[in-house]
Each structure stands twice: as C-alpha cells, then as structure tokens.
Amino acid sequence: MKVSFWGVRGSIPISGVTTKKYGGNTSCISISSDNSDSLIILDAGTGIRELGQTIIHDNTVKNIHIFFTHAHWDHIQGLVYFEPLYRSGYKITIYSPVKEGKSIERILDTVFGDAFSRLSRNDWNADVRIIEFDDSTALTIKGGYTISSSPLNHPWDADAYRIEHNGNVCVYVTDTAPFDHLILGHEFIGKSPDLSTLPVSGEIASLEKMKSGLINLCNNADLIVYDTMFLSDDYNRNPHWGHSTPEHAIEICKKVNADHLVLFHHAPERTDEMLDQMSEKYSLSRNPLITVARENTSVFITKSGEQ
Amino acid sequence: MKISFHGVRGFIPVPGARTLCYGGNTLSFGVETENGSLVGIDAGTGLSTWSRALMARADMRGSGKFNLIITHTGYEHVQGFSFFIPALVGGNTVNIYQHNDINIADVLESQVAAEFSPMQTLSNFGSDIKFFSYKSDEIIQIDELSIVLQTFPCGNSKSTAVKIQDKNSTAVFLTQVTHNTESIKKIIDFSSGADILIHDSFSGGDITNSSRDFSNDGQQAVEVASAAGVSKLILTRYHHSLDDKNLEDILKRCIDSPSNKNPELCIELSREGNIILI
Numbered sequence: 001m002k003v004s005f006w007g008v009r010g011s012i013p014i015s016g017v018t019t020k021k022y023g024g025n026t027s028c029i030s031i032s033s034d035n036s037d038s039l040i041i042l043d044a045g046t047g048i049r050e051l052g053q054t055i056i057h058d059n060t061v062k063n064i065h066i067f068f069t070h071a072h073w074d075h076i077q078g079l080v081y082f083e084p085l086y087r088s089g090y091k092i093t094i095y096s097p098v099k100e101g102k103s104i105e106r107i108l109d110t111v112f113g114d115a116f117s118r119l120s121r122n123d124w125n126a127d128v129r130i131i132e133f134d135d136s137t138a139l140t141i142k143g144g145y146t147i148s149s150s151p152l153n154h155p156w157d158a159d160a161y162r163i164e165h166n167g168n169v170c171v172y173v174t175d176t177a178p179f180d181h182l183i184l185g186h187e188f189i190g191k192s193p194d195l196s197t198l199p200v201s202g203e204i205a206s207l208e209k210m211k212s213g214l215i216n217l218c219n220n221a222d223l224i225v226y227d228t229m230f231l232s233d234d235y236n237r238n239p240h241w242g243h244s245t246p247e248h249a250i251e252i253c254k255k256v257n258a259d260h261l262v263l264f265h266h267a268p269e270r271t272d273e274m275l276d277q278m279s280e281k282y283s284l285s286r287n288p289l290i291t292v293a294r295e296n297t298s299v300f301i302t303k304s305g306e307q
Numbered sequence: 308m309k310i311s312f313h314g315v316r317g318f319i320p321v322p323g324a325r326t327l328c329y330g331g332n333t334l335s336f337g338v339e340t341e342n343g344s345l346v347g348i349d350a351g352t353g354l355s356t357w358s359r360a361l362m363a364r365a366d367m368r369g370s371g372k373f374n375l376i377i378t379h380t381g382y383e384h385v386q387g388f389s390f391f392i393p394a395l396v397g398g399n400t401v402n403i404y405q406h407n408d409i410n411i412a413d414v415l416e417s418q419v420a421a422e423f424s425p426m427q428t429l430s431n432f433g434s435d436i437k438f439f440s441y442k443s444d445e446i447i448q449i450d451e452l453s454i455v456l457q458t459f460p461c462g463n464s465k466s467t468a469v470k471i472q473d474k475n476s477t478a479v480f481l482t483q484v485t486h487n488t489e490s491i492k493k494i495i496d497f498s499s500g501a502d503i504l505i506h507d508s509f510s511g512g513d514i515t516n517s518s519r520d521f522s523n524d525g526q527q528a529v530e531v532a533s534a535a536g537v538s539k540l541i542l543t544r545y546h547h548s549l550d551d552k553n554l555e556d557i558l559k560r561c562i563d564s565p566s567n568k569n570p571e572l573c574i575e576l577s578r579e580g581n582i583i584l585i
C-alpha cells in the first residue's frame with residue numbers, strides 16, 4: 001500500500017520560502033496499491049490539484065474514490081481544480097456518510113456554485129457518482145479496499161477513515177481535538193473555555209465513546225496520519241478549535257500498537273525550521289516510528305508483502 | 308501612494324518551489340494612506356498572509372480599522388477572509404466596500420457557514436464587520452484617498468474595477484475581467500491618465516488544464532494600458548499552471564507586443580512582497 005501526501009497543511013494554504021520544504025497545500029492524501037487501477041483520495045484541499053495533474057500524466061488510474069473527513073474549506077477547496085472531473089474516461093465516486101445536518105449535494109453545489117466558481121457540476125465529463133453510505137458498517141469498494149469510519153471531535157463534524165487492503169492498514173485521523181475536555185459539535189464556542197472545569201459530567205460518557213470508537217478504528221494500524229496542528233501551548237489557549245498535539249496522537253498510537261505515526265495538518269505559521277525541529281524531537285521514537293508529513297512524499301506499507 | 312502586493316495568483320493558491328519568486332497566494336493588494344489608514348483590495352489567501360504582518364501594528368489588536376474592497380465573488384477573491392486576523396479581533400472594525408451590482412456580503416456569509424467554516428457566521432467574528440454599497444459615480448473617501456468603483460463583465464458575473472486617487476497620483480485595479488470590445492473602451496476610459504494600472508493577465512482557455520496555451524496572457528492588458536496612456540502596467544492574476552519562468556516569458560512577450568503603441572509604457576509583473584510608491 002502506498003500512501004502519498006499532496007497537501008499537509010491545515011486552515012489555509014501558505015506560499016513562500018519558509019514553507020517550501022514541507023509544502024503549503026492543504027490536506028489531501030492518496031492511497032494506492034500494486035495491481036489495482038483504483039485510487040483512494042482522502043480530502044480535497046489544494047493538494048488535490050497536483051494529484052489530478054499526476055493522474056492525467058501517468059494515465060494508469062481510472063477508478064477514483066474520494067472521501068472527505070469534513071467540509072471545512074481546507075479539506076474541499078481544491079476539488080474545483082481536480083482535472084479528472086472534467087475528462088471523460090474517469091470513473092469518480094464521491095462518498096459521504098449519512099449524517100444529520102450534512103448534505104454532500106449541498107456541499108458540492110456550494111463549492112461549484114456560481115458565486116465562488118466559474119466551473120459548475122455541469123462541466124464534469126467524468127462518470128461521477130455520489131454515494132451516501134451508512135457509516136456504522138464497513139464499505140467494500142472495487143480494487144479490494146475496505147473502508148470504515150468513526151466520528152472525530154471537531155466543530156460541526158468530522159470523521160476518521162480506516163483503509164484496509166490485503167492486510168495493510170492506514171488510518172487517517174483529521175481534524176480532531178483530543179477526547180479529554182469537551183465535545184465539539186454544532187454549537188459555536190466563541191471563547192476559550194477554562195480547562196480546569198472540564199470535562200463536565202454530562203460529556204464524559206460521550207467523550208469516552210468517541211475515543212473508544214477511534215481506538216477501535218485504529219486497531220492494528222500500520223500507519224496513522226494524525227492532526228497535530230497544535231503544540232501544547234496552542235491547545236491550552238484554544239482547546240475549542242478542534243485540533244490535537246503530537247502527544248495526543250502518540251497516546252492513541254500506543255494504545256493500538258501502531259507502527260508508524262505521521263504528524264499532519266500543520267498550522268500555516270509552522271515554518272520548515274520548526275517542522276525540522278519537530279522531526280528531530282521525535283526521531284528517536286520507535287514505538288511508534290514518528291515522521292512529519294511532507295508534500296510530494298510517499299510512505300509504503302509492506303506488511304502483507306505487497307505494496 | 309503606497310501599494311503593496313500580497314497575493315497575485317488567480318484561481319487556486321499554488322505554493323511551492325516553482326512559484327517562489329512571484330508568489331502562489333491568491334489575490335490581495337494593499338494601499339496605505341499617509342497617516343497609516345489601510346485599504347485592502349480583495350481577500351484571497353494573500354490577505355491572510357498579510358494580516359500576520361499587520362498584527363505587528365498596535366491598533367490591529369483591538370482598536371484598528373481596516374477598509375476592504377472586494378472586487379468579485381470568485382473564491383480566489385474571498386478565500387482568505389476567514390483567516391484575516393484583524394477581523395477576528397474584538398474592538399476592530401472592518402469596513403467592506405462593494406459595488407451595488409455585486410453582493411459580497413451574501414458570498415462571505417455563505418463561505419463561513421457552519422459546514423464550511425468553524426466561524427459558522429460573520430457575526431461570530433470578533434470585529435465589527437460593516438458592508439457599504441456604492442454606485443459607479445459615487446466616491447468613497449478614506450483620508451486623502453478618493454475611490455471609485457465600476458463594474459465590468461466577467462463570464463456570467465461582474466467584476467469591479469477600482470480607481471484610487473490622491474492629490475498626486477492615480478492607481479487603477481482590474482483584478483478579473485473577460486473583455487469585449489465595449490468593455491475595453493470602458494476600461495480605457497476609466498483608467499485614462501492613471502499612473503499605474505494593475506490588470507488581470509489571464510487570456511482565457513481551459514481553467515483547470517495545466518498545459519493550457521498562455522501565449523496571449525497579458526496582451527489585452529497591454530492594449531488597455533497603452534490606449535489609456537498609463538505610465539506603468541502591472542500584470543496580475545496569474546493562472547495556477549504558470550511558474551516563475553513562464554511569467555517572465557509572458558512579460559517579455561508583453562513588452563514586445565504589437566498592441567503596445569506607447570514606447571514609454573513600463574510593464575512589470577506583480578510580485579508578492581513588493582511595495583510600490585507612486
């Protein structure tokens with residue numbers, strides 16, 4: 001299994017010399033395997049533009065399956081510039097879990113709507129299907145992939161995805177706050193809450209449930225890609241923004257014995273120098289192995305002997 | 308007049324090594340008045356980058372005023388607004404100016420709707436955000452700057468040209484346009500005699516395709532600038548496929564262009580981080 005990173009930032013893309021090494025595009029990863037013309041794409045941040053160009057150029061992938069963790073712009077804003085959508089010869093399936101307050105049709109209509117975009121859904125020439133699925137069961141898709149999901153702790157909503165292929169497992173966990181203090185949902189929280197008063201008793205069970213759901217999803221994972229946008233100071237200042245620190249990610253990885261943790265969804269202000277320091281800090285860890293996500297790189301999972 | 312460039316890309320931001328010189332942020336320009344008042348033009352990702360630098364100003368931390376003109380509803384003109392830090396700070400005021408023909412307020416509101424943004428609605432932003440609509444013949448006065456807006460065709464929609472004048476100089480911004488013969492006449496008239504014209508360089512073609520033909524990019528801007536007698540033309544809104552070298556090729560073709568009837572016309576590429584004093 002090959003996991004490729006096309007966009008590793010959160011919030012908003014960032015250009016310039018101080019971020020050129022790790023990259024400035026927002027969240028998008030792809031998952032592929034030997035002997036399959038199917039490609040799985042997780043999130044459509046600005047990184048998906050370059051992925052689209054690569055798909056056209058390489059001309060091997062014909063079946064494309066797109067999942068979104070949620071519809072915050074940093075996870076969908078590149079979709080309009082994903083060129084395979086406009087080319088015939090591609091089969092593209094867009095999946096969305098059925099959820100209260102969520103409509104994939106409405107999301108696509110907005111992103112491709114007249115106000116924001118000069119390209120509309122009518123311009124699509126690919127064979128595009130939209131599938132809303134029940135997220136309580138695993139989904140099997142063409143090419144031998146099994147996909148399951150679990151809800152995350154993030155404003156409005158977000159889901160983690162587990163992708164399994166021939167015994168190789170990658171779990172994509174973004175965006176999420178830890179499960180220690182408060183549940184983030186549809187209510188807007190404008191001010192930073194006082195952590196010493198949290199969690200309130202009414203939320204303890206829901207936090208536990210969400211955490212154990214994620215731990216189940218991550219069970220036996222070879223690779224976990226995790227939202228570590230925050231350092232601990234950032235979390236203490238803004239626990240209601242819905243992001244984690246590397247320590248939160250490590251805690252989950254240790255519980256499930258994951259082999260490899262990739263720190264992901266970097267804050268736009270995190271420079272190459274800071275990310276190099278982060279990489280250095282965790283470079284001695286072996287259980288799990290910890291690396292920092294970098295644009296235009298891939299990680300191979302070869303546990304089952306195939307790529 | 309002091310003009311600064313923070314985002315010069317159209318369509319979609321393209322960070323990375325191939326855009327390091329001219330920049331990969333979407334549209335954002337700034338004009339600063341003599342006593343430090345700020346006018347932003349467009350709110351692409353460049354505005355968010357600029358705003359991190361703006362936070363060094365004491366006033367932006369709770370007593371500041373920022374004036375923002377948004378020229379078009381396309382995502383490249385608005386996508387940085389949610390991460391424009393002064394708009395999130397309580398005590399600040401953000402005045403947003405729009406032409407009557409265009410409804411920026413609704414677009415910004417739908418951009419920050421709950422599914423798409425953790426802010427959920429503009430009223431959750433800490434600052435006081437106010438919208439002002441102007442007709443083509445009305446003047447917006449900000450300190451010594453007199454500003455006029457006029458709309459131009461742009462596919463199925465309209466985009467706004469912005470003319471900014473102080474006692475010594477005139478700058479015209481047209482960030483996005485699909486010119487026809489009539490609109491070319493109109494923009495030549497609108498920018499006639501300006502010192503500086505900052506003009507869309509995209510010449511059409513397939514929006515998503517990275518191998519589109521860019522040999523005509525900037526040519527219409529040259530035609531407008533030379534007919535309007537402006538002293539300096541600055542090309543902007545580059546397609547995402549163009550790398551730094553491509554942009555220099557476009558500049559060279561524009562300088563040598565047969566549409567350039569004015570040998571005195573100075574043509575430059577807009578570049579993130581640049582500041583121009585007129």
Ligand SMILES: [Zn+2]
Nearest residue numbers: 010011074175
């Ligand atoms: Zn995000």
Ligand SMILES: [Zn+2]
Nearest residue numbers: 070072154175
């Ligand atoms: Zn998010």
